[in-house]
Amino acid sequence: MAHNRLTASADGAAGRRWLLLVLVATALGAGLVGTLSAERVLVVEDTATGEQYLTEPVDNGSTVALEYTHSVEKTRVYDGYRVDGETLVNTRMEFESYGWGLPARVNVTTVNGTFVYAPEEPITELDSLSVSPGRIAGHTLIVDGDRHDLVTATDARDVRIHIEHRSPIDRIP
Structure with a gap:
């Protein structure tokens, strides 16, 4: 025993x-x-439901842009931003004619017939962008050179574009 x-x-x-x-x-x-460091991602989510249509990894200094056709002028507009922490800093705007919503009282240069607004010190920092992707406007989101058709990705639903930090645990499916 x-x-x-x-x-x-x-x-x-x-x-x-x-x-x-x-x-x-x-x-x-x-x-x-x-x-492990948290990953910074750009999120495109439905303003009504919070459904996330697109997430793209970004870093400080990453470029984010919206490109579309102006609804009245029917000309190309490009809004460029730089990721700075959890904000988007407006760094550049290109447009081919003056119309509603375009900067009329700022110094612009003309490059190959396109008006360019590129302030030395960006003045607009945004926590998020609200966008109504339009079928006629053909909104395109450009993240570090990669193009995403916002109209198709969101079925033309209103979206909010913002930066989030995600921990490795958040990334586990």
């Missing part, structure tokens, strides 16, 4: 060591995941 108690005691100690090892490994793994 003493032999059985000795075996059971040895098995119990081995089980406790195994459990301790699993707990330590889990804690170390959680610590490692916690030290």
Whole structure:
């Protein structure tokens, strides 16, 4: 009988060591995941439902732009932004004619027939952009050179475009 108690005691100690090892490994793994940096993403989400249509990784300095056809003037408009933390800083606007919503009282240059507004010190920082993608306007979102058809991606629903930080845990499906 003493032999059985000795075996059971040895098995119990081995089980406790195994459990301790699993707990330590889990804690170390959680610590490692916690030290990984959060990913910054540009999010395009439905303003009414919050459904996310598009997420694109971005960094500080990434370029984000909206390109579309002006509804009245029927000319190309390009609004360029730079990611700065969790804000979008307006850095450039290109347009081919003056119309509603376009800057009329700022200094612009003309490059190949296109008006360009590119202030030395950007004055507009936005937490988010609200966009109503239009089938006629053909809104395109450009993220670091990659083009996304906003009309198709959102079925022309109103969207909010903003920056979020996502931890590695948030990225687990």
